[in-house]
Amino acid sequence: QVQLVESGGGSVQSGGSLRLSCAASGFTISYYIAWFRQTSDKEREAVATISSRGGAISYADSVKGRFTISQAAGGDTYYLQMNSLKPEDTATYYCAARSRISGWSLRPQEYGDWGQGTQVVVSS
Numbered sequence: 001q002v003q004l005v006e007s008g009g010g011s012v013q014s015g016g017s018l019r020l021s022c023a024a025s026g027f028t029i030s031y032y033i034a035w036f037r038q039t040s041d042k043e044r045e046a047v048a049t050i051s052s053r054g055g056a057i058s059y060a061d062s063v064k065g066r067f068t069i070s071q072a073a074g075g076d077t078y079y080l081q082m083n084s085l086k087p088e089d090t091a092t093y094y095c096a097a098r099s100r101i102s103g104w105s106l107r108p109q110e111y112g113d114w115g116q117g118t119q120v121v122v123s124s
Helices: none
Strands: 003-007 010-013 018-025 031-038 045-051 067-071 077-082 091-099 118-123
Touching: 003 091, 018 031, 018 091, 018 118, 031 067, 045 067, 045 077, 077 091
Parallel strands: 010 118
Antiparallel strands: 003 018, 018 077, 031 045, 031 091, 067 077, 091 118
16 A cells, blocks of 8 residues: 655744655555645645655745755655745645556646655745
8 A cells, every 4th residue: 555654844933944755665666756746725735745766856936046956865765955944835745656657747636646744834
């Protein structure tokens, strides 16, 4: 059974940093991991993606140069390092997975496996 477990959210002041983790388990084929975020007044948006093979790294324009997605060496844990955080980064962050054979996507409705979410609050 596929399982995604996020951790690492919290509260930080503007300009600060947080690192989110996503522990993935139960996969039998390669997959894409995407970090999404959502607030109560916005649709869920893709923040960053990576392939379980280590490629296919992409970022939303709003986080380029500030966020870094990575994979633990030899493992199924994925990280989202968030630097220079801004109040507009405040959201619930989710990691999601999609089988690689299904193709790369930024559309949340095309991801079938989701973690429970972790809250990030950035104060000014």
